[in-house]
Amino acid sequence: MKSTIIASSLFSLLPAIMALPAPALAQEAEVSNNFVGISARSASPIHLLPVVTHNSAFWLGGETYSYCPTQVEPNCPPGNTTVFAGGDEYLGLGVLVPGGQSVYIAQDGSMTHTTAHSAYYPPGAVRDGWTRTEGENFGHLSHEAGLVACPVEGGYKIFAQIPTFVAPNEDCLGFSFLTGNVTEQVGAWQY
Structure with a gap:
């Protein structure tokens, strides 16, 4: 019950948090249905944590x-919130940089993204x-291979369970990737 109230409270605040003035740049990003993510796995250390990116990985x-x-x-x-775009077969980031940034699963299974100004995929x-x-x-984002979060140095890193994925330890946890729309x-x- 308590976690349901907390989750409802968090998602009800997301639109207000993201309702910041729009940047005054000549070229706006042409994306729609952008969203933020939060994890859900009751009675675990990853319950109700925001999905963030740093060092090209997701945590x-x-x-x-x-x-x-x-x-x-x-x-x-x-720049203090990770905003996603898409989610219909392909996933990207809600950014202004020309060319955008795409999300992909690396060969080791880690959820990562392209660098700015690059369409290179390893x-x-x-x-x-x-x-x-x-x-x-709220919404739900999933990957056909299934997502897990594994504790590694620096926190819980997100992986997809593709055939080449090898868990870094035995403490990986499956979770639901909940989404909340942003204005x-x-x-x-x-990023």
């Missing part, structure tokens, strides 16, 4: 790392397989 909990060039800095989004990368569904109070199209210049 449960911690801080989002983003970058904004000095020449556009006054017009950059806050050998063995899995780009597709994402599904996002809407619910009455702003982007979360950062780039």
Whole structure:
């Protein structure tokens, strides 16, 4: 009951948190249905943690790392929240950087993203397989291989259980990737 109230409270606040002024850049990101993520696994250390990106990987909990060039800095989004775009077979990030940033599963199973200004995917990368569904109070994002969070140095890192995935330890936990819509199209210049 308590976790249901907390989850409802968190998701009801997401639109207010993301209702920040839009950046005044000439080229806005042309994405729709952008969202943030939060994990759900009752009675576990990963329950109700935000999904964030830093060092090109995705984690449960911690801080989002983003970058904004000095020449556009006054017009950059806050960059303190990881915003996703898409989720219908392919997944990206809600960013302003030209070319955007795509999310993929690396050969080791880690959920990661492309660097800014690059469409390069390493050998063995899995780009597709994402599904996002809407619910009455929140949505759900999944990958066809299934997602787990494994405790590694730095926190709980997100992996997909693709055939080449080898768990870094025996403490990986499956979780539900809940989503909440955001009112702003982007979360950062780039992650």
